[in-house]
Amino acid sequence: MSLIQLSEHLWAYQDTCTVYVLKSDSECLLIDTGSGAVLQHLHTIGIEQIDWVLHTHHHRDQCWGTPIVQKAGARIAVPEYERHLFENVEAYWQARRIYDNYNNSNTFFSLGENLTIDAVLEDYGTFVWKEYEFRVLPAKGHTYGMVSLIVDVDGTKVAFIGDLMTPGGKLYQLHAMEYGYGDLLGAEFTMQSILALKKENVERAFPSHGASIDDVRGDIERLEKRLETLSSIGRLFTSGRDVNFNESQTIRESRLEPISEHLVWAGPYTCSNFYVVLSGGGHAMLIDYGLASQGHLHAGADSDGLQALRFVEHHIDQLRDDYGVQHIDLVVPTHIHDDHVCGIPYLQRHFGTKCWALDCVAEVIADPSAWASAPCCFHKPIEVQRVLSDGEAFHWRGFDFEIHYAPGQTEYHAMILGKIDGKRVVFGGDNLFLFNPGAGGIDREIAIQATVMRNSFQLEMHRRCAKVIRLLNPDLVCPGHGKLIDMDQARIAEYTDYIDRKEAAFRDIVNEPANHFIDLFWSRMLPYISHVLPNSKLIYTVKIRNNLGRTAVYSARIQPAFGWISGAGESITLLPGEQGEIMVGTTSPSQVDPRRRLITAEILIDGISQGPVCEALVSMYEISLVSVPKRQNCSVEIEGVAIKAADLSFPVLPTSLVIDGAGG
Incomplete structure (x- = not known):
C-alpha cells in the first residue's frame, strides 16, 4: 500500500x-x-x-x-x-x-x-x-x-x-x-x-x-x-425525553417559542430549560444555558468522572435569524448544576457574555474542583463578573430583576424575579415542577418541590422556597425542566401545603433532631479535588453546620493514610443552626504516588467521634520543565484545573498539556 x-x-x-x-x-x-x-x-x-x-x-x-x-x-x-x-x-x-x-x-x-x-x-x-x-x-x-x-x-x-x-x-x-x-x-x-x-x-x-x-x-x-x-420507526429511543419520559417526536433541535413579546424559551425538550430576555435592539440576556436535549445528559462509566457532560452549541442560529440577536450580553444561572450552566463558558468565549450569579452559586461554579462533592458540578470553572446577594435588585436594558436565595433542589440555588411585558415572572430553576402525585386524594397536576438528598438537602430549604414564592407572588413560573407554570394564590397555597406534608413525612421517618439525620453534608471538606507535590502541606477547610438544636463543640482531624502525615486537629463552638469552618492540614509523603487517594476527616461532637465523616480526593505529581511557545490561550490542565501560561517556559506535567490557540 x-x-x-x-x-x-x-x-x-x-x-x-x-x-x-x-x-x-x-x-x-x-x-x-x-x-x-x-x-x-x-x-x-x-x-x-x-x-x-x-x-x-x-x-x-x-x-x-x-x-x-x-x-x-x-x-x-x-x-x-x-x-x-x-x-x-x-x-x-x-x-x-x-x-x-x-x-x-x-x-x-x-x-x-x-x-x-x-x-x-x-x-x-x-x-x-x-x-x-x-x-x-x-x-x-x-x-x-x-x-x-x-x-x-x-x-x-x-x-x-x-x-x-x-x-x-x-x-x-x-x-x-x-x-x-x-x-x-x-x-x-x-x-x-x-x-x-x-x-x-x-x-x-x-x-x-x-x-x-x-x-x-x-x-x-x-x-x-x-x-x-x-x-x-419509534421505540428506538433515538431522541431525548421530556420530564415525563415521553419520547419527543424529532431528533432535531427544538425551536424557540415566544412566551411574551420580550421573553422566549426552547420548550420542554432542551433537557434543561433556558430563557431569553430580548431587548428589542439586538441584545439578549439568558437565564441558564445548558444541554440541548435530554439525550445529552449522558453521565455514565464511559464519561470521565470530571468531564461527564459535553456541551454543544444550540439555538444560537435561531436567536440570530428569527429574533435578530447579535449580542448575548448577560447570563444569570439559577443554580450550580452542570445541565444548566455547561454552556456558559461557550457564551463567554465566543460572545463575551458576562455572568452574574448569586453569591453561593458563584462560589461553586467558579471553583468546581473544590466543590466536586456536590452532585452535578460542571468541571470547567465559570468566571463570574458580578456576585449578587440575596434580595439584590439588578437591571438590564430597561428590565428590572431581583435575585433571591432559594435553596430547594440544591443548597446552591436562586430564584430570579423579572418584570417582563406586564407580568411578574419567576425563573425557578429546579425548584418547582408540575406533577400529578396520584396519591393523597390528588389526581391532577400541582406545583411540587423537587427533592434530592445528596444536593445537601435540609428541611428548612423547602420552607424557604415557599417563603420566597409567597414574597415574589409571580404570575408565571419558568421552571428548569418541563412546562411553564401559571401561578395564582390557590396554586401557591397548594404548593405550600405540599411542602408541609412532605416535611411532616420526613420528620416522622427519622429521629430528632431530624436535620442531623437528613442533611448529608452537615460536614464537608474543601477542596474536594486537589494536587500536591511530595513533602507538601495541604490545608483543608472543613465546613460544619450545627443541626443539633443545641450549642456544641465540633472538632476535626485528618485521618492518616498512604504515608500522609496529619497535623493537629482544631475545634469550634457553634450555636444551634450556626455554621462554621475548621482548618486542618496534612503533609504528603516523600515518594510520589500518582494514584488518586482518599483523604478523610474524623469529626467529633463534644469530644465524641462521629468517625471519618467527610472526604476529599488528592493526587501527587512531580514538576518537570517543559518549554511551551508563548500563545494567548495556551494552558496546563491537571484533572480539569486549568493554569494559564505566563511565560515561554513553566513547570507542568508533560502529559497534561491542553492546547487552546496553540499547538507547539
Missing part, C-alpha cells in the same frame, strides 16, 4: 482506518495512525519527521499503531472528552463491567494499554501547527467524544471527520449508535453533529473509512433524511 496524494500537501494512507498525512517541508502531521505502517512510506514524499498526531477518536482501529509512531518522536493530541480512554485506559478496563452490563456504548473498542498524550483537543478550540490552524468541532455520534477537525489545506476548506459519516450519506456502523441498552441515542448525536458540520460549508470531508466526500452538503442532507426515517 502506498500513499495517495489528495492535494499538494495532503496524502492518504489506507490502513485499518484512513491515515491522513499533512506535510510542511520535511515534517508532517498525521490524522490518526491506524497500525502505524504509514511510517514505512513517509520517506517517499520527503518526510523526515512526524511532529504531531491528532486523533479524531479513541477506537483501536484509529490508534493501535500510535505507540510505534510515538517512539519515532511524534507528539500526540486527543479529543478532550476521550482523554481518559487514551492515557488512563488500563484503569477503565479494570472497572468496565462485563456481566450484567446494560451500558452498550462502544468503548469496548478501546486500547488495552495507557498511551502518553501531549495535548488535548478542546471543543471549539484551535490547534496551530506550522501554517495550519485546525478548529475543533464536536462530532458526537459514533463515539461520545469524537471530534471533527476543520482546516484550510492548499486553498480548500476541509474537514477530517473521523467516523461521523461515510460517502453517500451513510453511517459507518449502526451498532455504534447504541449507547444504552436498547437505544440508538447516537442517532440524535449524529444529527446534531452533521448539522453543525453543514454550517461550516467545507468543500471536502475526509472520513476515517471510505473515500473522500466531495458533495459534503448533499451527503449530509441524505444522511439527515435517513436519520429522520430511523427516528420515525
